Amino acid sequence: MDKTHGIVTILTDFGTADVYVGVMKGVMLQINPDLILVDLTHDIPPQNVAAGSFQLQNAYRHFPVGTVHLAVVDPGVGSCRRAIALETEVGFFVGPDNGLFSRILQLEGVKSAILLNQPRYWYKPIPSLTFHGRDIFAPIAAYLASGISLVELGDPIPLDSLTILPAEMYQSSPLGIRGQIQAVDRFGNLISNIPGDLVQLRDWSVAVGARHFPKRLTYAEAAWGEPLSLVGSHGWVELAIQGESAQQMLDIHIGDSIELSWATCSSDVLP
Amino acid sequence: MDKTHGIVTILTDFGTADVYVGVMKGVMLQINPDLILVDLTHDIPPQNVAAGSFQLQNAYRHFPVGTVHLAVVDPGVGSCRRAIALETEVGFFVGPDNGLFSRILQLEGVKSAILLNQPRYWYKPIPSLTFHGRDIFAPIAAYLASGISLVELGDPIPLDSLTILPAEMYQSSPLGIRGQIQAVDRFGNLISNIPGDLVQLRDWSVAVGARHFPKRLTYAEAAWGEPLSLVGSHGWVELAIQGESAQQMLDIHIGDSIELSWATCSSDVLP
Amino acid sequence: MDKTHGIVTILTDFGTADVYVGVMKGVMLQINPDLILVDLTHDIPPQNVAAGSFQLQNAYRHFPVGTVHLAVVDPGVGSCRRAIALETEVGFFVGPDNGLFSRILQLEGVKSAILLNQPRYWYKPIPSLTFHGRDIFAPIAAYLASGISLVELGDPIPLDSLTILPAEMYQSSPLGIRGQIQAVDRFGNLISNIPGDLVQLRDWSVAVGARHFPKRLTYAEAAWGEPLSLVGSHGWVELAIQGESAQQMLDIHIGDSIELSWATCSSDVLP
Numbered sequence: 001m002d003k004t005h006g007i008v009t010i011l012t013d014f015g016t017a018d019v020y021v022g023v024m025k026g027v028m029l030q031i032n033p034d035l036i037l038v039d040l041t042h043d044i045p046p047q048n049v050a051a052g053s054f055q056l057q058n059a060y061r062h063f064p065v066g067t068v069h070l071a072v073v074d075p076g077v078g079s080c081r082r083a084i085a086l087e088t089e090v091g092f093f094v095g096p097d098n099g100l101f102s103r104i105l106q107l108e109g110v111k112s113a114i115l116l117n118q119p120r121y122w123y124k125p126i127p128s129l130t131f132h133g134r135d136i137f138a139p140i141a142a143y144l145a146s147g148i149s150l151v152e153l154g155d156p157i158p159l160d161s162l163t164i165l166p167a168e169m170y171q172s173s174p175l176g177i178r179g180q181i182q183a184v185d186r187f188g189n190l191i192s193n194i195p196g197d198l199v200q201l202r203d204w205s206v207a208v209g210a211r212h213f214p215k216r217l218t219y220a221e222a223a224w225g226e227p228l229s230l231v232g233s234h235g236w237v238e239l240a241i242q243g244e245s246a247q248q249m250l251d252i253h254i255g256d257s258i259e260l261s262w263a264t265c266s267s268d269v270l271p
Numbered sequence: 272m273d274k275t276h277g278i279v280t281i282l283t284d285f286g287t288a289d290v291y292v293g294v295m296k297g298v299m300l301q302i303n304p305d306l307i308l309v310d311l312t313h314d315i316p317p318q319n320v321a322a323g324s325f326q327l328q329n330a331y332r333h334f335p336v337g338t339v340h341l342a343v344v345d346p347g348v349g350s351c352r353r354a355i356a357l358e359t360e361v362g363f364f365v366g367p368d369n370g371l372f373s374r375i376l377q378l379e380g381v382k383s384a385i386l387l388n389q390p391r392y393w394y395k396p397i398p399s400l401t402f403h404g405r406d407i408f409a410p411i412a413a414y415l416a417s418g419i420s421l422v423e424l425g426d427p428i429p430l431d432s433l434t435i436l437p438a439e440m441y442q443s444s445p446l447g448i449r450g451q452i453q454a455v456d457r458f459g460n461l462i463s464n465i466p467g468d469l470v471q472l473r474d475w476s477v478a479v480g481a482r483h484f485p486k487r488l489t490y491a492e493a494a495w496g497e498p499l500s501l502v503g504s505h506g507w508v509e510l511a512i513q514g515e516s517a518q519q520m521l522d523i524h525i526g527d528s529i530e531l532s533w534a535t536c537s538s539d540v541l542p
Numbered sequence: 543m544d545k546t547h548g549i550v551t552i553l554t555d556f557g558t559a560d561v562y563v564g565v566m567k568g569v570m571l572q573i574n575p576d577l578i579l580v581d582l583t584h585d586i587p588p589q590n591v592a593a594g595s596f597q598l599q600n601a602y603r604h605f606p607v608g609t610v611h612l613a614v615v616d617p618g619v620g621s622c623r624r625a626i627a628l629e630t631e632v633g634f635f636v637g638p639d640n641g642l643f644s645r646i647l648q649l650e651g652v653k654s655a656i657l658l659n660q661p662r663y664w665y666k667p668i669p670s671l672t673f674h675g676r677d678i679f680a681p682i683a684a685y686l687a688s689g690i691s692l693v694e695l696g697d698p699i700p701l702d703s704l705t706i707l708p709a710e711m712y713q714s715s716p717l718g719i720r721g722q723i724q725a726v727d728r729f730g731n732l733i734s735n736i737p738g739d740l741v742q743l744r745d746w747s748v749a750v751g752a753r754h755f756p757k758r759l760t761y762a763e764a765a766w767g768e769p770l771s772l773v774g775s776h777g778w779v780e781l782a783i784q785g786e787s788a789q790q791m792l793d794i795h796i797g798d799s800i801e802l803s804w805a806t807c808s809s810d811v812l813p
Contacts, residue, residue, distance in 0.1 A: 013728075014728060015728035016558070016581075016583055016584070016585055017583055017728060018583065018597065018727050018728055019553075019583050019597050019598075019600050019601040020727075022551065022580060022581060022582035022583065022601050023600070023601050023604045025580050026551070026580070026601065026605035026606070026609075027604055029578065029580070029605065029606060030604075030605070030606050033548070033549065033578060033606065046728065046729050046787075047729075075785065076762055077760065077761065077762065078759065078760025078761060078762045078763070079760065079762030128774075128775040129759050129772075130760055130761060130772065130774060131774075131775030134604070134775060135775070
């Protein structure tokens with residue numbers, strides 16, 4: 001990749017009530033006012049690195065090759081956790097080495113990783129000890145999106161030294177796949193950690209305790225108020241109730257186990 | 272209109288905690304990184320098409336002629352509801368044919384409408400069944416804002432086949448106008464469905480049950496804590512309490528009836 | 543300053559559920575579609591001018607010289623409060639003269655101030671009495687960011703006539719500084735009105751009632767659940783609990799007094 005598009009996406013847990021995100025944009029526009037800045041979300045639950053990793057995974061593939069993804073969910077700011085940047089086939093990633101890029105490291109061919117240790121590319125005059133988003137990560141992202149090469153910005157570090165969060169577990173058996181709820185979206189849909197790729201071409205039903213969620217292709221295939229499961233647009237098996245919030249209607253939470261069972265005939269398995 | 276400004280506004284019910292909106296922007300920037308993307312709001316109450324239609328009406332007229340308005344409040348995604356684009360004198364509208372464009376159809380001269388049935392302009396490689404915002408509407412909006420003509424993107428459909436929500440009713444009599452509360456804004460102001468144009472030049476008072484809201488020209492004309500009514504900047508008759516949230520202070524809700532009575536003399540009608 | 547960068551920041555109390563902010567952007571893009579529009583925050587508590595002034599102070603210095611800062615927290619809209627624009631060494635400020643620019647007036651060399659009284663630069667055709675954000679401030683900001691000079695847009699007013707909110711008080715003594723909590727951020731950190739510049743180079747401890755917050759350089763220096771104080775990235779002395787929300791854990795609120803005491807030896811003063 002020898003050309004960048006000048007696009008920087010931004011994902012944080014800073015919320016939007018304070019000006020922290022605006023300040024990071026100001027710092028980047030000082031470096032290059034022609035950058036295209038795109039918010040992914042700033043409502044990652046405070047300091048929830050796993051949630052940040054999940055949302056980043058759902059977003060990055062939909063941006064142009066060469067995009068710089070700036071991600072800051074950083075409970076260890078000021079500690080010895082490293083500040084890093086990654087180069088992959090699809091783009092760049094800038095942020096703390098605390099597991100936020102776990103899924104990128106697992107899914108993409110990472111070409112190189114650097115430790116951000118070149119203060120001449122940091123925000124001046126006073127790099128703070130508590131806001132590396134503004135003082136280190138934002139300027140580095142702006143320089144990368146402006147065409148500065150990775151090797152200028154820091155020293156290489158071994159790929160196998162990078163932090164990966166413990167993998168969310170799903171277990172396959174001849175009867176189906178056991179997984180977990182890993183997120184809930186705004187509509188109250190329950191998103192599991194079972195990859196859609198594994199199940200797309202077969203029939204199944206999902207059970208959570210005594211509740212059953214027959215496979216559908218779309219929400220609209222189910223009647224109003226009817227439970228269903230489908231492969232969501234994000235690529236995960238998802239549980240929903242047509243026209244309602246499954247989260248509010250059911251007592252199901254992040255981390256709860258779900259059982260996906262293969263159908264034994266061509267029709268849906270019904271309870 | 273033979274020139275577009277490359278502006279795309281975006282209105283959804285996706286919220287901002289998930290990356291859905293960011294993903295739509297990524298898809299559009301893949302098509303044309305020079306687009307100007309403007310968020311209208313993503314906090315339409317989930318699947319509330321009427322609320323989306325109301326907010327869109329309040330916004331579109333304030334953008335340059337030729338702007339593309341991408342609106343996705345789409346409870347019927349994956350059902351047989353049609354995906355459409357409209358061309359009007361003021362700009363383009365892209366989204367589901369479920370009533371979201373009711374007020375555009377009633378207020379603007381719609382020049383043509385098309386069914387979005389040309390998959391070569393959709394997002395590749397895998398159009399999902401559940402996220403047409405990303406897979407159909409966002410790329411179509413990006414192509415329109417890049418100068419591709421409407422006829423390239425789909426086949427014409429009759430204007431009289433387009434979905435219009437049942438009109439919010441207001442009833443005029445020689446004594447005044449009976450209407451309803453149709454929205455509440457962040458300040459707790461209660462926005463009715465009575466158009467300001469009908470009442471701008473006369474004196475009136477509004478009653479909701481036993482409560483009276485004298486006409487004012489500005490909030491500041493009323494004393495702190497005093498009820499008032501005025502024609503809001505959005506163009507609707509609005510009920511407020513100076514310095515307070517009318518919604519929190521009063522037991523008035525969306526759908527409640529209001530009575531606007533003409534003044535019988537040049538001063539305000541007071542109870 | 544004879545060159546603008548075409549950047550406009552926007553800070554309001556309009557929230558993001560309504561389309562008010564989007565509409566202001568539409569008005570600005572009608573004047574100049576090449577503007578770079580950056581949201582600071584729209585979640586200032588409704589009509590809280592002091593909170594708006596605080597957030598604006600934390601943000602403006604991080605943008606390029608020449609940036610136009612559009613700020614609308616305007617409880618007196620339609621009253622006799624003046625609509626103004628300021629030129630400073632660091633950029634321009636546009637909004638109501640109600641104290642929102644107090645800290646700019648105190649901290650920056652203001653070169654000139656004008657009353658916005660030239661309707662030919664306002665939004666047409668109908669300037670409303672209730673939404674000067676859209677009708678006066680947004681277009682003026684767009685013209686300033688497009689290179690129109692201040693003197694075109696209104697008549698000069700004396701700098702000493704501009705509204706300044708009563709200063710938040712902190713009191714120094716040989717033993718330390720007495721201040722107040724002035725804000726709470728998303729992480730529940732309690733931000734005081736004691737400037738970091740005054741304390742940066744010394745050791746101290748902060749007390750709120752019987753609770754003690756030893757000085758740290760970073761959050762990570764404290765153990766999980768331990769109280770600490772530090773100079774935050776915004777430049778104020780801040781109280782926090784490592785890994786937790788100090789606001790939720792403690793019964794401390796905006797306006798509460800805090801006591802910063804100088805250490806009597808080179809180590810932190812502990813209770």
